[in-house]
Amino acid sequence: NAGVTQTPKFQVLKTGQSMTLQCAQDMNHEYMSWYRQDPGMGLRLIHYSVGAGITDQGEVPNGYNVSRSTTEDFPLRLLSAAPSQTSVYFCASSPTYLRRGNNEQFFGPGTRLTVL
Amino acid sequence: AQTVTQSQPEMSVQEAETVTLSCTYDTSESDYYLFWYKQPPSRQMILVIRQEAYKQQNATENRFSVNFQKAAKSFSLKISDSQLGDAAMYFCAYHNAGNMLTFGGGTRLMVKP
Numbered sequence: 001n002a003g004v005t006q007t008p009k010f011q012v013l014k015t016g017q018s019m020t021l022q023c024a025q026d027m028n029h030e031y032m033s034w035y036r037q038d039p040g041m042g043l044r045l046i047h048y049s050v051g052a053g054i055t056d057q058g059e060v061p062n063g064y065n066v067s068r069s070t071t072e073d074f075p076l077r078l079l080s081a082a083p084s085q086t087s088v089y090f091c092a093s094s095p096t097y098l099r100r101g102n103n104e105q106f107f108g109p110g111t112r113l114t115v116l
Numbered sequence: 117a118q119t120v121t122q123s124q125p126e127m128s129v130q131e132a133e134t135v136t137l138s139c140t141y142d143t144s145e146s147d148y149y150l151f152w153y154k155q156p157p158s159r160q161m162i163l164v165i166r167q168e169a170y171k172q173q174n175a176t177e178n179r180f181s182v183n184f185q186k187a188a189k190s191f192s193l194k195i196s197d198s199q200l201g202d203a204a205m206y207f208c209a210y211h212n213a214g215n216m217l218t219f220g221g222g223t224r225l226m227v228k229p
Contacts, residue, residue, distance in 0.1 A: 031215065042120075042207050042219030043161075050215060058216055059117075090161065103149060103211060107161035 002026050004108035006091050012114045013081040021076040021111050023091030031094045032074040033058070033105070034066065036087040043090060049074055081115045088112050118143045118210050122220035129198045130228050136183075137193045137223050139208030146170075149211035150184070150191045155222075156204040164206070167191065195225075203227045 007022045025032065030051050035043035035058075045058030049068040063085060065077040074093075078085060092105040119142045129135035141150070152164040167175045167184050174182050179199075183192045195202055208220040 033217075035217075035219075040221070042209075042221050043217075044219070045216050048215060056215075059218075088159065092161075104163055104166065105217065110159045 004091055004093055004106050006089075006108035006111050008111060009109065010112050012116065013078075014116055015082060017081050019078055019081065021078075021089055021091075021113070023074045023076065023108060024072050025074075025093040025106070026072065027093065027095070027106070028071060029093035029106075030071075030096050031103070031105075032068065033092050034064070034074070034076045035090045035092065036060065036085075037090060037110075038087050046076065046089075078113075083115045086113060086115045118145075118212055118218045120208055120210050120218050120220035122206075122208055122223050124223045125221075126224045126226065128226040128228060129195070131200060132197055134194060134196045135198055135225065137195075137206050137208075137225065139191045139193070139220055141189050141191065141208070141210050141218075141220075143189065143210065143212070145213055148213070150182075151209040151211065151217070152180070152182070152191075152193045153207045153209060153219075154202075154204045155207065161207075165193065198227050200227050200229060 004025045033048035034046040037043045044060050047066040049055045055066050089111045091108040094105045121140045148169045150167045154162045154164050165177045165180050179196045181194045205222045207222045210218045
């Protein structure tokens with residue numbers, strides 16, 4: 001198993017550009033999520049999905065879109081990049097979204113995004 | 117909304133000694149999970165230990181153990197026999213009924229040889 005993979009590892013954008021951060025998992029996990037980590041801070045949830053076709057907003061969703069057409073993939077789209085979106089982005093997945101189930105989240109290696 | 121607070125931005129410990137990292141949280145829920153994650157310089161997030169709020173017994177994983185005080189909303193991590201490889205950022209996290217993880221601001225742990 002490759003686990004959770006993210007591409008690209010690094011990206012530099014200009015203000016106003018759009019792009020998609022890719023996330024894929026090969027563990028047949030129900031739950032997938034996107035976080036951002038700003039310097040000196042913990043991770044903050046952007047969007048999450050409890051299954052194909054189902055997504056919901058997290059703590060900081062503005063400026064980002066997601067979709068989940070397959071169990072494996074959960075791309076994050078930046079519609080019009082802004083300097084405030086400079087951050088490290090992590091994708092994560094877990095076997096189930098149920099709290100009483102196996103809800104350990106497995107994280108990808110992160111994407112460092114800089115918006116100029 | 118839940119909040120998670122880690123009041124120690126940095127901690128240091130001598131190799132082979134014991135250190136405790138603090139975490140408090142605010143919630144009105146009675147059923148939830150708590151986690152400690154480790155983030156080494158590689159940036160990879162690694163699960164250290166997990167605690168279920170409905171279980172009285174404190175979780176233990178080898179050299180890592182927690183002191184879970186539900187009434188006080190406190191969830192500290194104890195690392196025994198500290199090793200150089202334990203040096204990292206440590207994040208406390210709360211898993212709520214809405215399927216969301218809320219992270220604290222982190223504690224940087226330095227291990228002195």
